[in-house]
Amino acid sequence: MSKRPSEAEITQQYNKYKNELQQLAQKIGELESEVEEHKLVIDSISPLEPERKCFRMVGGVLVERTVKEVLPALETNFNGIQTVIQSLLQSYKRKEQEFQEFQKKHNIQLVSKQ
DSSP: OOOOOOHHHHHHHHHHHHHHHHHHHHHHHHHHHHHHHHHHHHHHHTTSOTTOEEEEEETTEEEEEEHHHHHHHHHHHHHHHHHHHHHHHHHHHHHHHHHHHHHHHTTOOOOOOO
């Protein structure tokens, strides 16, 4: 026979769900910002000659490269970040669904503060 969780345990679990959702949303926002930055750079250097000099920050160090060296790496990073965002969005949706089921199971209703 399972013991019904106390009100404090339910509150703790509720806050845990809220924090996890907030952290996921924050990470998604950060990555979306990075994707936009990558897109801007890709769009800026794509029309340039492949042998033209460009600079790239690698591990906090500015290194000189050519457009043809940097562009493929940027595109790979761009696609990788988009994949991670999709994965995080799926995780967010799953966690949100769990949270809604938790709220229904424990009859939790939000009261708006006015």
